[in-house]
Amino acid sequence: MTATNVPGRGRALIATAVIASGLILTAVFSELHAKSEVAARETSERYMPEYTADGDLILPKNFEKWVYLGSPLTPNALNGGKANFPEFHNVYMQPWAYEEYQKTNVFPEGTIMFKELQLTIPAQFPDGSRTEPSGRGYFPGKLNGADVTVKDSKRYADTGGWGYYNFHHYEPKAPTAKLKPKAECGYCHAASAKKDEVWTQFYDRLDH
Numbered sequence: 001m002t003a004t005n006v007p008g009r010g011r012a013l014i015a016t017a018v019i020a021s022g023l024i025l026t027a028v029f030s031e032l033h034a035k036s037e038v039a040a041r042e043t044s045e046r047y048m049p050e051y052t053a054d055g056d057l058i059l060p061k062n063f064e065k066w067v068y069l070g071s072p073l074t075p076n077a078l079n080g081g082k083a084n085f086p087e088f089h090n091v092y093m094q095p096w097a098y099e100e101y102q103k104t105n106v107f108p109e110g111t112i113m114f115k116e117l118q119l120t121i122p123a124q125f126p127d128g129s130r131t132e133p134s135g136r137g138y139f140p141g142k143l144n145g146a147d148v149t150v151k152d153s154k155r156y157a158d159t160g161g162w163g164y165y166n167f168h169h170y171e172p173k174a175p176t177a178k179l180k181p182k183a184e185c186g187y188c189h190a191a192s193a194k195k196d197e198v199w200t201q202f203y204d205r206l207d208h
Ligand code: HEC
Pocket: 072, 073, 074, 089, 091, 113, 114, 115, 147, 148, 149, 164, 165, 166, 180, 184, 185, 186, 188, 189, 193, 197, 198, 199, 200, 202
């Protein structure tokens, strides 16, 4: 039967049914779409450490959008010309881990502490400082690699529940990094960092 030989009322009913089912489909599709958007947002909002098949850590994604905690600075000029890290040490952690820490005072499993190194702009004075319109001091320049720690009590049971990684001490950062032995990193954090191998004493927002 074609639409032309359907009586008037029947045609109206069909039209109503078509419109109604169209509306239902639209509602279902927009609901599905909204759900997948929420799922995508939740995944990106709860970024977890990612590993290669060999177990190396993949350079964390979007770390520069995470919660910024602070920037210890140990310039060369104040360290006999050979600071281990002469740059600003800009430290970030995932927003979801930060939120959980604020509630529980414990670093949750999957926390990543991302320390991005950033050189100071070349010095004008022997102590490494220079003068800018805001005053005399140290000013951030080029990025220069990263050190990263990851909390996973099972995976890193030998190093107090944290894994230590270096993504180059220059740019561009390495795409992946191998786990560092305790003798290179973890021993010092375990000995002197204030809370759970993190130097919370230098990050006011975590120091409670
Ligand atoms: C001799 C001690 C020492 C060693 C060895 C050491 N660190 Fe640290 N690390 C520190 C101190 C002190 C801070 C905080 C102050 C600063 O950045 O200057 C820090 C901060 C960090 C941070 C920022 C988060 C936090 O815990 O405060 C990361 C990430 C980090 N170190 C990774 C590493 C990695 C990876 C290695 C090995 C390649 C390493 N560290 C070796 C002393 C050490």
